[in-house]
Amino acid sequence: MSAATGGGDAKEEGVADVAGGVEVTGSGFRGPMWADVARKLLARFDPVVHAEVHNESHMHNVAEDSETHLKVVIVSDVFQGVPLLARHRQVNELLAEELAGTLHALSIHAKTRKQWEKKRAIDASPACMGGSGK
Numbered sequence: 412m413s414a415a416t417g418g419g420d421a422k423e424e425g426v427a428d429v430a431g432g433v434e435v436t437g438s439g440f441r442g443p444m445w446a447d448v449a450r451k452l453l454a455r456f457d458p459v460v461h462a463e464v465h466n467e468s469h470m471h472n473v474a475e476d477s478e479t480h481l482k483v484v485i486v487s488d489v490f491q492g493v494p495l496l497a498r499h500r501q502v503n504e505l506l507a508e509e510l511a512g513t514l515h516a517l518s519i520h521a522k523t524r525k526q527w528e529k530k531r532a533i534d535a536s537p538a539c540m541g542g543s544g545k
Contacts, residue, residue, distance in 0.1 A: 433459045439466030440476045444509060448481060455505050456487035460524045463533075467518075471539045482518035482536060486527040495521070 435449035441464075449464050456462075463484035471480055483502065490498050498521035503510065506517060520533050 433462060435462040435464055437464040437466065439468065441466065442476060444514065445481075448483065448506060448509065451505055452483060452485050452502075455501070456485055456489050458489075459485065459487050461486040461527055465536075467516075467536055479513055479515040481514060481516070482520070482533075484520040484522075484533050486522045486524060488524055490521055490523045491525075 433453065435453065437445070437449075445464055445466055449462065452462050452464070453459050461484065463482075465482040465484075467480040467482055485502065493501075499519050502519045502521055503517070506514065510517060518536060
């Protein structure tokens with residue numbers, strides 16, 4: 412299952428999970444980090460029900476085609492019975508290399524199939540406050 416993709420200048424189409432037929436969708440510039448994150452999510456949380464990677468860097472004061480701010484939505488049966496904080500830790504550990512490098516901000520929405528079926532929408536991220544909070 413896949414959701415509709417958002418806007419942005421896609422440099423790479425969705426990354427398909429051949430075994431499960433899940434395509435990672437998202438929005439914003441899709442560069443090498445986007446593809447790496449998508450592949451890692453599919454591999455680590457198999458079986459994946461739904462996955463999105465949104466590059467929200469364009470909402471911040473960074474160079475065009477940056478990959479500094481990502482939002483991930485990952486829906487998997489692997490999360491059944493796992494507390495939310497532990498799910499976030501799993502995603503953070505999976506993406507530790509990216510977070511140690513140029514990935515500055517990561518928004519995580521890790522859900523079970525049941526949670527996703529109840530509410531299939533993820534709220535939009537707020538506009539950048541310019542780093543000053545004003």
